[in-house]
Amino acid sequence: MIVETYPIALKKFMKFTKMKSVTLAEYIGYDVSYISKWINGAKLPSSRAIERVNEDAAALFAETIEKLDRRQDCCRYFSFPADTPDLVFAISDYLSRAYRTSLQSGRTEKAKKSWPVRIVTSHQKVAHFLKDLFRKKLPTLTGKEELVIYGEFFDFYDDGFWSYLDVPSHYKRLR
Structure with missing residues:
Protein backbone atom coordinates (compact mmCIF):
# COMPACT_ATOMS: atom_id res chain seq x y z
CA MET A 1 0.00 0.00 0.00
CA LYS A 113 7.17 23.73 -3.10
CA SER A 114 9.35 26.59 -1.93
CA TRP A 115 9.70 29.52 -4.28
CA PRO A 116 13.18 30.28 -5.53
CA VAL A 117 14.00 33.69 -4.10
CA ARG A 118 17.45 35.17 -4.43
CA ILE A 119 18.73 38.41 -3.00
CA VAL A 120 21.78 39.70 -4.79
CA THR A 121 23.77 42.76 -3.76
CA SER A 122 26.69 44.73 -5.19
CA HIS A 123 26.79 45.98 -8.74
CA GLN A 124 29.16 43.31 -10.08
CA LYS A 125 27.27 40.41 -8.50
CA VAL A 126 23.96 41.75 -9.78
CA ALA A 127 25.32 42.24 -13.30
CA HIS A 128 26.74 38.70 -13.38
CA PHE A 129 23.56 37.22 -11.89
CA LEU A 130 21.30 38.98 -14.41
CA LYS A 131 23.42 38.08 -17.44
CA ASP A 132 23.41 34.45 -16.33
CA LEU A 133 19.70 34.48 -15.52
CA PHE A 134 18.65 36.02 -18.80
CA ARG A 135 20.94 33.79 -20.87
CA LYS A 136 19.74 30.57 -19.22
CA LYS A 137 16.15 31.25 -18.24
CA LEU A 138 14.60 33.49 -20.89
CA PRO A 139 14.54 30.80 -23.58
CA THR A 140 12.63 28.45 -21.25
CA LEU A 141 9.88 30.83 -20.11
CA THR A 142 6.33 29.51 -20.24
CA GLY A 143 4.63 32.87 -19.88
CA LYS A 144 3.85 32.53 -16.17
CA GLU A 145 7.05 33.99 -14.75
CA GLU A 146 7.54 37.43 -13.30
CA LEU A 147 10.66 39.38 -12.60
CA VAL A 148 10.28 41.97 -9.86
CA ILE A 149 12.98 44.60 -9.70
CA TYR A 150 13.29 47.11 -6.89
CA GLY A 151 15.48 50.14 -7.16
CA GLU A 152 15.86 53.64 -8.49
CA PHE A 153 15.07 53.90 -12.19
CA PHE A 154 17.86 56.38 -12.93
CA ASP A 155 20.43 54.40 -10.97
CA PHE A 156 19.53 51.38 -13.07
CA TYR A 157 19.83 53.52 -16.21
CA ASP A 158 23.23 54.88 -15.18
CA ASP A 159 24.46 51.35 -14.50
CA GLY A 160 23.24 50.10 -17.88
CA PHE A 161 20.74 47.69 -16.33
CA TRP A 162 17.99 48.18 -18.90
CA SER A 163 20.25 46.88 -21.66
CA TYR A 164 19.83 43.44 -20.08
CA LEU A 165 16.20 43.56 -21.14
CA ASP A 166 17.06 44.21 -24.80
CA VAL A 167 16.33 40.64 -25.78
CA PRO A 168 14.96 39.04 -28.96
CA SER A 169 11.21 39.32 -29.41
CA HIS A 170 10.56 35.61 -28.77
CA TYR A 171 11.75 36.20 -25.17
CA LYS A 172 9.13 38.88 -24.53
CA ARG A 173 7.04 36.48 -22.43
CA LEU A 174 8.67 37.92 -19.32
CA ARG A 175 6.47 40.35 -17.41
Missing part, protein backbone atom coordinates in the same frame (compact mmCIF):
# COMPACT_ATOMS: atom_id res chain seq x y z
CA ILE A 2 1.36 3.41 -0.96
CA VAL A 3 1.34 5.87 1.89
CA GLU A 4 1.40 9.58 1.27
CA THR A 5 3.07 12.19 3.44
CA TYR A 6 1.65 13.35 6.75
CA PRO A 7 0.24 16.66 5.43
CA ILE A 8 -1.59 14.87 2.62
CA ALA A 9 -2.98 12.17 4.94
CA LEU A 10 -4.14 14.76 7.46
CA LYS A 11 -5.77 16.82 4.69
CA LYS A 12 -7.57 13.73 3.39
CA PHE A 13 -9.05 12.93 6.81
CA MET A 14 -10.00 16.56 7.39
CA LYS A 15 -11.73 16.71 4.01
CA PHE A 16 -13.39 13.31 4.39
CA THR A 17 -14.87 14.27 7.76
CA LYS A 18 -15.48 17.91 6.75
CA MET A 19 -13.63 18.91 9.88
CA LYS A 20 -12.28 22.37 10.59
CA SER A 21 -8.74 22.88 11.85
CA VAL A 22 -10.11 24.61 14.94
CA THR A 23 -12.12 21.52 15.91
CA LEU A 24 -9.09 19.26 15.60
CA ALA A 25 -6.89 21.76 17.46
CA GLU A 26 -9.32 21.99 20.39
CA TYR A 27 -9.72 18.22 20.59
CA ILE A 28 -6.02 17.37 20.63
CA GLY A 29 -5.03 20.39 22.71
CA TYR A 30 -2.89 22.31 20.23
CA ASP A 31 -3.09 25.83 18.89
CA VAL A 32 -4.76 26.02 15.48
CA SER A 33 -1.57 27.53 14.02
CA TYR A 34 0.23 24.22 14.64
CA ILE A 35 -2.53 22.29 12.91
CA SER A 36 -2.35 24.68 9.97
CA LYS A 37 1.42 24.16 9.68
CA TRP A 38 0.96 20.38 9.75
CA ILE A 39 -1.75 20.50 7.09
CA ASN A 40 0.22 22.86 4.85
CA GLY A 41 3.42 20.87 5.30
CA ALA A 42 5.42 23.70 6.85
CA LYS A 43 6.13 21.59 9.94
CA LEU A 44 5.45 18.15 11.36
CA PRO A 45 4.36 17.30 14.89
CA SER A 46 7.30 16.59 17.19
CA SER A 47 8.43 12.98 17.39
CA ARG A 48 7.82 13.08 21.16
CA ALA A 49 4.16 13.96 20.70
CA ILE A 50 3.27 12.22 17.44
CA GLU A 51 1.85 9.07 18.99
CA ARG A 52 -0.56 11.00 21.22
CA VAL A 53 -1.42 13.44 18.41
CA ASN A 54 -2.24 10.58 16.01
CA GLU A 55 -4.26 8.66 18.61
CA ASP A 56 -6.28 11.74 19.58
CA ALA A 57 -6.81 12.81 15.97
CA ALA A 58 -7.79 9.24 15.02
CA ALA A 59 -10.31 9.11 17.88
CA LEU A 60 -11.93 12.35 16.69
CA PHE A 61 -11.92 11.30 13.04
CA ALA A 62 -13.40 7.88 13.88
CA GLU A 63 -16.06 9.43 16.12
CA THR A 64 -17.02 11.87 13.35
CA ILE A 65 -17.07 9.12 10.71
CA GLU A 66 -19.37 7.02 12.90
CA LYS A 67 -21.68 10.00 13.53
CA LEU A 68 -21.87 10.65 9.79
CA ASP A 69 -22.50 6.93 9.21
CA ARG A 70 -19.63 6.80 6.69
CA ARG A 71 -17.63 3.87 8.05
CA GLN A 72 -17.93 1.80 4.85
CA ASP A 73 -17.05 4.82 2.71
CA CYS A 74 -14.03 5.44 4.93
CA CYS A 75 -12.82 1.85 4.58
CA ARG A 76 -13.10 2.02 0.80
CA TYR A 77 -11.55 5.49 0.51
CA PHE A 78 -8.56 4.76 2.76
CA SER A 79 -8.21 1.10 1.70
CA PHE A 80 -8.94 -0.31 5.14
CA PRO A 81 -10.36 -3.86 5.28
CA ALA A 82 -14.16 -3.73 5.21
CA ASP A 83 -14.33 -5.66 8.49
CA THR A 84 -11.92 -3.33 10.34
CA PRO A 85 -12.84 -3.86 14.00
CA ASP A 86 -11.04 -0.81 15.41
CA LEU A 87 -11.37 2.27 13.21
CA VAL A 88 -9.41 4.42 15.66
CA PHE A 89 -6.43 2.06 15.44
CA ALA A 90 -6.65 1.90 11.62
CA ILE A 91 -6.68 5.69 11.30
CA SER A 92 -3.91 6.14 13.85
CA ASP A 93 -1.78 3.57 12.05
CA TYR A 94 -2.44 5.29 8.71
CA LEU A 95 -1.34 8.65 10.14
CA SER A 96 1.73 7.06 11.74
CA ARG A 97 2.82 5.51 8.44
CA ALA A 98 2.30 8.86 6.72
CA TYR A 99 4.42 10.53 9.39
CA ARG A 100 7.23 8.02 8.84
CA THR A 101 6.99 8.60 5.09
CA SER A 102 7.40 12.33 5.68
CA LEU A 103 10.42 11.75 7.90
CA GLN A 104 12.00 9.41 5.35
CA SER A 105 11.50 11.88 2.54
CA GLY A 106 13.55 14.30 4.62
CA ARG A 107 11.47 17.35 3.80
CA THR A 108 8.00 18.67 4.38
CA GLU A 109 5.64 19.48 1.54
CA LYS A 110 6.24 23.17 2.00
CA ALA A 111 9.96 22.74 1.47
CA LYS A 112 9.31 20.88 -1.78
